[in-house]
Amino acid sequence: MEKFEKVSGIAAPMPLVNIDTDMIIPKQYLKTIKRSGLGVHAFAEMRYDDQGNEIPDFVLNKPAYRESQIIVAGDNFGCGSSREHAPWALADFGIKVVISTSFADIFFNNCFKNGMLPIVMPQEVVDVLMEDAEKGANARMEVDLEAQTVTTSDGEVFPFEVDAFRKHCLLEGLDDIGLTLAKAPAIDSFESQMEQARPWV
Amino acid sequence: MSPKTLYDKIWDAHVVQQDEDGTSLLYIDRHLVHEVTSPQAFEGLRLAGRTVRSPERTIAVPDHNVPTTPGRENPDQMPEESRIQVAALDTNAKEFGVNYYPVTDVRQGIVHIVGPEQGWTLPGMTVVCGDSHTATHGAFGALAHGIGTSEVEHVLATQTLIQSKSKNMKVEITGQLNPGVTAKDITLAVIGETGTAGGTGYVIEYCGEAIRSLSMEGRMTVCNMAIEGGARAGLIAPDETTFEYVKGRPHAPKGAQWEAAMTWWKTLYSDDDAHWDKVVTIRGEDIAPVVTWGTSPEDVLPITDVVPAPESFAGGKVDAAKRALDYMGLTPGQKLSEIEINTVFIGSCTNGRIEDLRAAAEILKGKKVKDGVRAMIVPGSGLVRAQAEEEGLAEIFTEAGFEWRLAGCSMCLAMNPDQLAPGDRCAATSNRNFEGRQGRGGRTHLMSPAMAAAAAVTGHLTDVREMM
Numbered sequence: 273m274e275k276f277e278k279v280s281g282i283a284a285p286m287p288l289v290n291i292d293t294d295m296i297i298p299k300q301y302l303k304t305i306k307r308s309g310l311g312v313h314a315f316a317e318m319r320y321d322d323q324g325n326e327i328p329d330f331v332l333n334k335p336a337y338r339e340s341q342i343i344v345a346g347d348n349f350g351c352g353s354s355r356e357h358a359p360w361a362l363a364d365f366g367i368k369v370v371i372s373t374s375f376a377d378i379f380f381n382n383c384f385k386n387g388m389l390p391i392v393m394p395q396e397v398v399d400v401l402m403e404d405a406e407k408g409a410n411a412r413m414e415v416d417l418e419a420q421t422v423t424t425s426d427g428e429v430f431p432f433e434v435d436a437f438r439k440h441c442l443l444e445g446l447d448d449i450g451l452t453l454a455k456a457p458a459i460d461s462f463e464s465q466m467e468q469a470r471p472w473v
Numbered sequence: 474m475s476p477k478t479l480y481d482k483i484w485d486a487h488v489v490q491q492d493e494d495g496t497s498l499l500y501i502d503r504h505l506v507h508e509v510t511s512p513q514a515f516e517g518l519r520l521a522g523r524t525v526r527s528p529e530r531t532i533a534v535p536d537h538n539v540p541t542t543p544g545r546e547n548p549d550q551m552p553e554e555s556r557i558q559v560a561a562l563d564t565n566a567k568e569f570g571v572n573y574y575p576v577t578d579v580r581q582g583i584v585h586i587v588g589p590e591q592g593w594t595l596p597g598m599t600v601v602c603g604d605s606h607t608a609t610h611g612a613f614g615a616l617a618h619g620i621g622t623s624e625v626e627h628v629l630a631t632q633t634l635i636q637s638k639s640k641n642m643k644v645e646i647t648g649q650l651n652p653g654v655t656a657k658d659i660t661l662a663v664i665g666e667t668g669t670a671g672g673t674g675y676v677i678e679y680c681g682e683a684i685r686s687l688s689m690e691g692r693m694t695v696c697n698m699a700i701e702g703g704a705r706a707g708l709i710a711p712d713e714t715t716f717e718y719v720k721g722r723p724h725a726p727k728g729a730q731w732e733a734a735m736t737w738w739k740t741l742y743s744d745d746d747a748h749w750d751k752v753v754t755i756r757g758e759d760i761a762p763v764v765t766w767g768t769s770p771e772d773v774l775p776i777t778d779v780v781p782a783p784e785s786f787a788g789g790k791v792d793a794a795k796r797a798l799d800y801m802g803l804t805p806g807q808k809l810s811e812i813e814i815n816t817v818f819i820g821s822c823t824n825g826r827i828e829d830l831r832a833a834a835e836i837l838k839g840k841k842v843k844d845g846v847r848a849m850i851v852p853g854s855g856l857v858r859a860q861a862e863e864e865g866l867a868e869i870f871t872e873a874g875f876e877w878r879l880a881g882c883s884m885c886l887a888m889n890p891d892q893l894a895p896g897d898r899c900a901a902t903s904n905r906n907f908e909g910r911q912g913r914g915g916r917t918h919l920m921s922p923a924m925a926a927a928a929a930v931t932g933h934l935t936d937v938r939e940m941m
């Protein structure tokens with residue numbers, strides 16, 4: 273996984289509550305054999321009409337937000353089906369941070385597995401950030417995981433909480449696999465013992 | 474040393490490292506791979522510049538999407554999305570150098586049938602696959618369970634899995650089975666008793682005289698459905714029956730290695746005073762040939778019974794039963810043996826082995842499939858198919874009017890063209906009767922191969938004992 277660097281980018285406001293994983297990536301895109309390439313289908317049913325044309329009103333279609341790296345969202349983001357395709361689609365689109373008052377559990381965990389940072393903030397902070405996001409492309413929001421802060425375009429700073437171990441993994445770009453690979457010596461020595469004890473395996 | 478269960482022993486033999494948070498890094502001896510849950514895992518490796526740590530311990534076979542009709546080597550037989558998934562497995566298997574059985578190989582078949590058949594699955598091993606019915610391999614006294622796509626990638630890259638230990642549950646089937654009662658009836662009866670969540674958090678060890686008397690095929694049928702009982706895995710301690718089955722298989726140990734393996738395998742049993750967190754005992758004599766009436770594998774009753782009234786259940790099950798009866802088009806009080814079917818499916822990783830085909834042929838010999846019933850037999854592997862042809866079973870099936878198919882998952886989950894149409898009612902030897910599992914609007918009754926064969930002849934659910 274890539275290391276999670278400081279993000280200074282455009283934040284898209286998505287005030288809708290209960291954005292579920294079906295909205296994030298509709299089921300017709302699950303038959304894919306890839307986890308990359310889902311970005312064009314992210315939010316497909318909100319983003320395109322029946323003919324596949326962009327719906328201009330949808331936030332990520334607006335010129336100001338096409339390069340968004342942050343989403344400021346309404347309550348309970350990522351609820352519904354457990355599909356790992358949802359974080360895959362957001363990450364592929366270029367989203368690195370999602371900020372909301374609350375997240376569905378599985379989606380929340382899946383984000384970390386895919387190098388994304390979900391941030392839980394109290395309602396009044398989300399309200400301020402949402403307003404900041406509404407300002408469009410010139411208003412860059414800054415997310416500093418190291419310092420655990422979100423800074424608005426006006427320089428207002430809000431601290432956030434994150435699990436220390438997960439923070440470490442994101443900063444170092446460690447996924448589960450990366451972490452286990454760091455234990456390769458232990459696996460090697462297990463295998464050589466095994467060659468003695470159970471050579472037929 | 475404190476007494477241990479079989480599960481404890483296999484677990485302990487595979488712990489690479491124990492972490493402070495209570496999880497363990499568990500070594501994986503065999504990793505089975507099929508085309509549906511592996512593409513993203515292989516792609517993940519590629520994107521991260523990683524390789525498969527132990528390609529020699531990894532076995533890939535396409536089974537879910539593949540057509541089971543002749544000429545299937547031609548990719549045009551598959552819808553585009555299936556074709557892409559199968560082609561991806563082909564590319565990945567070759568690129569990463571894992572053991573591979575493509576559709577053109579006579580050894581191809583359902584992954585859970587191929588593994589044991591080729592001697593990849595051995596007692597005391599850890600076996601995983603991105604597929605819930607990996608539990609099947611527990612029949613050998615191997616710790617075997619399904620995993621998700623992220624975990625498939627983890628195993629490919631590291632040959633380990635981060636795991637927390639489950640609790641120990643013992644399911645004992647005492648005594649002997651009555652004639653006409655099979656391994657499928659045991660496993661369904663257990664789920665009927667414990668419910669589909671009864672095994673949640675546990676690894677089940679099946680034991681008792683009735684289990685001991687089963688062949689390896691039967692034991693695989695029992696363990697296969699441990700997952701429908703909610704358990705992480707099912708296990709049966711290896712014994713002479715196991716060793717006999719394993720000996721001489723292509724990837725089983727030979728010579729001195731065989732002797733060394735046997736020495737360890739013979740220690741693989743639960744100690745007499747081992748601790749069990751939960752125990753369920755069923756008398757073998759009490760088990761009847763069963764069928765399912767609803768849309769959950771726990772909706773099980775003896776064939777001599779009637780469709781239950783939803784009100785006879787408690788709590789949330791009342792509504793679930795109402796919904797199930799509505800979906801299944803059944804009325805409370807209706808005799809199960811009077812339910813008419815129009816489709817019969819014999820196959821799947823639950824009941825697609827040679828013994829299952831023999832049991833079906835026994836019933837079908839000299840008989841005909843009832844007019845208007847579509848019946849198919851899908852052997853679990855190319856080798857099962859070849860053996861059935863050699864034994865003359867295939868002829869019995871085709872003469873009776875069954876379609877005689879090539880190996881694959883087929884109508885078990887209807888990802889290939891073999892599907893039920895809305896309202897079709899199927900006597901099936903597979904493992905899931907969920908809404909839409911065998912095709913949108915399709916109605917599934919689970920049962921043993923002999924019972925399914927009997928239903929094919931009469932056109933309705935039938936007590937096989939009347940035909941024996």
Ligand code: SF4
Nearest residue numbers: 606821822882885886
């Ligand atoms: S036969 Fe059915 S249950 Fe078995 S692996 Fe195939 S789809 Fe899954």
